[in-house]
Amino acid sequence: MDTTQEGPPVPTLTVNGAAHPLVDGASLLDLVAATIDRPLTADGTPEDGGRLGVAVALDSAVVPRSRWQDTRLAEGQTVEIITAMQGG
Amino acid sequence: MTTTTTATNNTATAVAQAPAASADPLVIDGVELTSRLITGTGGITSLSVLEEALLASGTELTTVAMRRYSKQAGDSLFRLLERNGIRILPNTAGCYTARDALLTAELGREALQTNWVKLEVIADEDTLLPDAVELIDATERLVDQGFSVFAYTTDDPVVAARLEDAGAAAVMPLGAPIGTGLGILNPHNIELICARAQVPIILDAGIGTASDAAIAMELGCDAVLLASAVTRAQDPVTMARAMRAAVQAGRLAAQAGRIPARRHALASSPTAGLIDPVDGGDIPRGDWPQAGQQ
Numbered sequence: 001m002d003t004t005q006e007g008p009p010v011p012t013l014t015v016n017g018a019a020h021p022l023v024d025g026a027s028l029l030d031l032v033a034a035t036i037d038r039p040l041t042a043d044g045t046p047e048d049g050g051r052l053g054v055a056v057a058l059d060s061a062v063v064p065r066s067r068w069q070d071t072r073l074a075e076g077q078t079v080e081i082i083t084a085m086q087g088g
Numbered sequence: 089m090t091t092t093t094t095a096t097n098n099t100a101t102a103v104a105q106a107p108a109a110s111a112d113p114l115v116i117d118g119v120e121l122t123s124r125l126i127t128g129t130g131g132i133t134s135l136s137v138l139e140e141a142l143l144a145s146g147t148e149l150t151t152v153a154m155r156r157y158s159k160q161a162g163d164s165l166f167r168l169l170e171r172n173g174i175r176i177l178p179n180t181a182g183c184y185t186a187r188d189a190l191l192t193a194e195l196g197r198e199a200l201q202t203n204w205v206k207l208e209v210i211a212d213e214d215t216l217l218p219d220a221v222e223l224i225d226a227t228e229r230l231v232d233q234g235f236s237v238f239a240y241t242t243d244d245p246v247v248a249a250r251l252e253d254a255g256a257a258a259v260m261p262l263g264a265p266i267g268t269g270l271g272i273l274n275p276h277n278i279e280l281i282c283a284r285a286q287v288p289i290i291l292d293a294g295i296g297t298a299s300d301a302a303i304a305m306e307l308g309c310d311a312v313l314l315a316s317a318v319t320r321a322q323d324p325v326t327m328a329r330a331m332r333a334a335v336q337a338g339r340l341a342a343q344a345g346r347i348p349a350r351r352h353a354l355a356s357s358p359t360a361g362l363i364d365p366v367d368g369g370d371i372p373r374g375d376w377p378q379a380g381q382q
Contacts, residue, residue: 016156035157053166054157055199062194080156082195084166086138087130087153088179088206088315 011075022075029068032056035081044068055082114311116288117236117257123148125335128315139168141318145328151177151206154196179206186226193230206238216266220247224254231255240292243277252287259287260313264294267316271300275307282308298334305338
């Protein structure tokens with residue numbers, strides 16, 4: 001997103017703490033697949049058949065991967081896309 | 089030839105019992121783990137060294153933090169653990185309230201498809217000590233939601249009992265604050281916790297070197313969880329091997345039943361049949377005070 005351009009404000013989400021342009025009609029599934037750069041099936045599992053070590057919270061509530069496709073994104077929402085990292 | 093026969097029999101018995109001795113699984117929430125060493129993943133920069141260390145440790149269960157997905161790291165840690173068949177224990181590291189811990193636990197369950205969670209609710213950044221009140225609250229709520237809670241707690245036996253009553257699948261008292269490597273500051277409390285518990289007790293945090301891990305097992309702990317002691321060691325892979333051996337040694341020693349500690353020496357050789365002193369006279373006796381005398 002280029003916020004320096006003139007014109008109507010682009011609707012945005014906050015994804016992992018950063019502003020992110022909202023594509024009209026985008027689902028949570030689209031956003032996750034784009035973020036992790038891995039095609040996903042409608043039930044939220046990877047098309048490559050592997051396991052997916054990722055979870056999503058939308059406005060501080062966990063959305064199960066089976067519901068990602070049916071979850072439409074709206075302006076101003078906060079999305080956290082989480083995975084396993086070193087620690088603890 | 090009697091001694092020879094006995095020795096042979098002992099050897100035969102030892103060989104026959106060898107498989108049984110290794111079949112000493114740690115059972116948590118109905119799952120059998122052969123290794124009693126549970127590892128953390130923090131404190132190491134190289135994933136390949138981490139992988140080598142985890143394999144050297146023989147661990148079957150490893151804890152991970154839940155953090156924002158980044159393009160650089162991707163899901164490399166998840167894949168590393170998956171390809172090595174290591175069960176993943178998501179944790180709530182970095183949570184200061186029961187509410188934050190609940191959301192993080194739910195994310196861990198969804199991301200890693202496991203009901204197991206290492207519950208950390210920390211009071212403050214400087215001590216990283218568990219907040220007992222928030223911890224018990226979070227344990228109750230997570231158990232209600234079907235989680236198997238591994239509760240990271242202080243070495244307070246009363247809090248440990250409360251966590252067990254709240255339904256924790258395992259209770260994990262600290263030996264010393266996270267990352268200090270100070271060992272087990274209150275072995276008496278750890279022993280008390282182990283003696284009373286009906287769920288597995290896992291010594292978590294404070295381990296500095298192999299002898300600390302062995303002592304934890306000798307005190308009656310069912311397993312040891314450590315991260316920094318391996319990941320921040322000068323040679324993580326060799327330290328991982330040391331920890332593996334130490335946990336096994338400590339477990340065996342705990343099962344074997346140690347000798348009671350004594351105030352004075354006790355000769356292991358028989359006194360009967362001893363030749364007379366060449367210069368005559370009696371066996372010298374020291375003038376040391378007996379127990380209770382000073």
